[in-house]
Amino acid sequence: MLIFEIVVVINAALALVTVFREKRDIAATWAWMLVLVLLPVVGFVAYAFIGRKLPKGRMFRLQHQVAVQLNERLSQQREQLGTEIMPADKISHSVINMVNMFMETDQAFLARQNRVKIFTDGHDLFHTMMEDIERAHSSIHIEFYTFYNDKIGNEILNLLVKKAAAGVEVRVIYDPWGSMGTWKRFFKPLMDVGGHVEPFLGTRSAVIDFRLNFRDHRKIVTIDGQVGYVGGFNIGDQYLGRKEKFGYWRDTHLRIVGSGVFSLQARFMLDWNATDKDHPFNDRKIDTRYFPLSKVKGNTSLQIVSSGPDSDLQQIKMGYMRLIQTAEKSLWIQTPYLIPDDSVLDSLRIAAMAGIDVRIMIPDKPDHAFVYRATQYYARQLADDGVKIYYYHNGFIHAKTIVVDGRIASVGSANMDYRSFKLNFEINAFIYDEGIARELEGIFEKDMAHSELITPEKFDQQSLYLKFKQTASRLLSPIL
Known part of the structure; x- marks a missing residue:
């Protein structure tokens, strides 16, 4: 018994030293603490492979x-x-600010006439x-x-x-x-x-x-x-x-x-x-x-924005938040993984509570069990806040798109989750063209014909066991 207690104390001490010696956000810190304390040895092996931060000294020297x-x-x-006036010259002040933000954080120039x-x-x-x-x-x-x-x-x-x-x-x-x-x-x-x-x-x-x-x-x-x-x-x-x-x-x-x-x-x-x-x-x-x-000489102005663990700025996440904050009428999102951090979650909730038509389309089936249960958890929470949640039934939806007010849009590799925001190397196109935005809206509406609106009442009908799996998965969401 004494040996067991000593092992527990040593494991906890090592967990504290291991997690807190690297700068990371508090959610990821406590998620790793949970893994390391509850899974002695196994947790440290997992941390050795997937928990350590990325050294940045030799990255992208060009x-x-x-x-x-x-x-x-x-x-x-x-x-x-x-130099004739292009659509991006006539966009709102808030969108011009987003263009400037990307230029500042990612050196992403505004490419016109594509x-x-x-x-x-x-x-x-x-x-x-x-x-x-x-x-x-x-x-x-x-x-x-x-x-x-x-x-x-x-x-x-x-x-x-x-x-x-x-x-x-x-x-x-x-x-x-x-x-x-x-x-x-x-x-x-x-x-x-x-x-x-x-x-x-x-x-x-x-x-x-x-x-x-x-x-x-x-x-x-x-x-x-x-x-x-x-x-x-x-x-x-x-x-x-x-x-x-x-x-x-x-x-x-x-x-x-x-x-x-x-x-x-x-x-x-x-x-x-x-x-x-x-x-x-x-x-x-x-x-x-x-x-x-x-x-x-095309009609589309856009910025190509990349982000990854080589930078702490989370440029694509910042772009997503700016899109959400810019919305005045509608905000339509498609993502296979819906595991937002608190800042993005609050932005989505504020938009819905402000009367903006917020719709999020996710798959009706998992490709990664833990990730999908966490996605369901956040979908249920957002549905309670007035977001329209759609389950796509015609196969698997893997699109990562955002359309705002039928004016501006984003298409790329980044999901609406912690991993894409902080851990993966990602790339997106942010598009300032009403024609492309309207086309993406039309695609979303066609997908709705193959989707089901999951209301808060339908979420409430889920079994207690399913809700438990969703809540348990959510605890690990910062490191999924």
Whole structure:
């Protein structure tokens, strides 16, 4: 008995030292304390792999150089296309403040006159993306959380091999955790013909440096520096509805043509140089062929914003909060994971209580049990505050979209949860175009035809056991 008590005291002391020696928010601190105290040994093993913070000293050293040269190219781009008033010049003062915020926190310039196409079906997306890759003549840069060794994965790999063999520069970054089951030897045919492939930040330091908890959740494709893709889809058969567990996969992705691709290209280059030290992009002079001037005159102004554990600013979360605070009439959100921190939760509650039409659409099935139960917990709480909660029934909804007043919107990789705000490397497009915003509203309304409004009364009918699982999962929400 005495030995047991000594072990408990030592474990608690070690837990205190372990958790409080690193600066983190209080919610995550107490969540880890709960794990370490209640799960001796096992909790410390989990912390060793997924609890430690990310060292930032060697991350993304090209940030300043890329920003300076991008500003030069942007000035040239504006001169080429002219200076006529664009929709983003006529937006409200509050949105201009958001544009300025992103410029300040993420050096995210306002890219004007883009052409943007929205994809909600994987078959359409990959068909178009592969056509663009087929037409590439200079460079193909791909970064995905998931790149599976399955049918669509092999189709894209074979196309990349073909293009690399023809002399096109091909570089691929994949997340080793998100692409679990895909080993680097899968990419050997591409590397054999001159392509370059790397797991994000490498794998040799996965435990000591990278830390398994910090994942490259970004989805970036740039082709010849002229065409770019960003959104929620990954590369895998399940994203084409080929997995019975999920059924039809409903996601949202963007194809961008115009100066908005500059930021996607820059983000890829920063991530590449943090990952591959053997074949880096030049850190003194960025080759302008990666940032060709566009002759496109589209209607869409946007900012590409990235965030991750290499910064404490949580830029995308700040953008989400600004969107919520900007709403005057409607705020429609689609997210597979709804685990907001207190600041975002309060913003959503305030919006609903102020009479704004707040709607949130989530899946009706889990892909991660704990995460889904926590999502249900917050959905129930928000429903009590007047938010309309919809369960999507036609397969699995994985879209990460926000539309405000049919005026402005966000589409990208970041979910409405702690992990996307603080732990993952994410990227979103913030769009200032009523045409795109209205189109996203129309997509939301179509999805409502396949969804069910879950009222507070329906939440109350859930079993006590289900409510217990939701509450228990919520306790771990800061570290899920």
